[in-house]
Amino acid sequence: DSGVTQTPKHLITATGQRVTLRCSPRSGDLSVYWYQQSLDQGLQFLIQYYNGEERAKGNILERFSAQQFPDLHSELNLSSLELGDSALYFCASSGFQETQYFGPGTRLLVL
Amino acid sequence: QKEVEQDPGPLSVPEGAIVSLNCTYSNSAFQYFMWYRQYSRKGPELLMYTYSSGNKEDGRFTAQVDKSSKYISLFIRDSQPSDSATYLCAMSFRNSGNTPLVFGKGTRLSVIA
Numbered sequence: 228d229s230g231v232t233q234t235p236k237h238l239i240t241a242t243g244q245r246v247t248l249r250c251s252p253r254s255g256d257l258s259v260y261w262y263q264q265s266l267d268q269g270l271q272f273l274i275q276y277y278n279g280e281e282r283a284k285g286n287i288l289e290r291f292s293a294q295q296f297p298d299l300h301s302e303l304n305l306s307s308l309e310l311g312d313s314a315l316y317f318c319a320s321s322g323f324q325e326t327q328y329f330g331p332g333t334r335l336l337v338l
Numbered sequence: 339q340k341e342v343e344q345d346p347g348p349l350s351v352p353e354g355a356i357v358s359l360n361c362t363y364s365n366s367a368f369q370y371f372m373w374y375r376q377y378s379r380k381g382p383e384l385l386m387y388t389y390s391s392g393n394k395e396d397g398r399f400t401a402q403v404d405k406s407s408k409y410i411s412l413f414i415r416d417s418q419p420s421d422s423a424t425y426l427c428a429m430s431f432r433n434s435g436n437t438p439l440v441f442g443k444g445t446r447l448s449v450i451a
Contacts, residue, residue, distance in 0.1 A: 268443075270441040326387050327384075329382045332379075
């Protein structure tokens, strides 16, 4: 158990809908990262937050947004969902000079 | 050309074999190198974390980095069926606690009893 929690584990929704994925980092970790894993693209970095502030952005679509709250948990919002958004979404957290620890992921299926 | 290349396999070996997994990368600015293991439907789990060129050993696992060739390897000795998983190489430009990771696509390994 990495100490990173993610909810929900599974999500099935329809095209055009909006969903929110939630992540709680390890105790004391200030950095949260979101990654998307699909069969053809592998693990792709989406966005990073550090202590509530956006720190880095990857190939995140404009339909996707995220935030980190004062208690350090983070949410990833996916809107106007398309079939191609079906994937595993992982959250990872880290301390200042530590590597990243991943949560169990949320499996999103868009029908 | 992708930044990190990794043969997807699948790789199938008998129990007890030595397994060699490899990644190549194109950006010489990568400084930190990691190997993650991912079981089916689970999150990636950190196995090895290295900075400099050379070898790092942890139990049955050895990570090797050759920055001059832009090539990293993971060796698994005395492989076990429980090692069957997808192995992901990852790298970062700075200490990975502060920067996103760039991953290879992963190599699927099956160790047959």
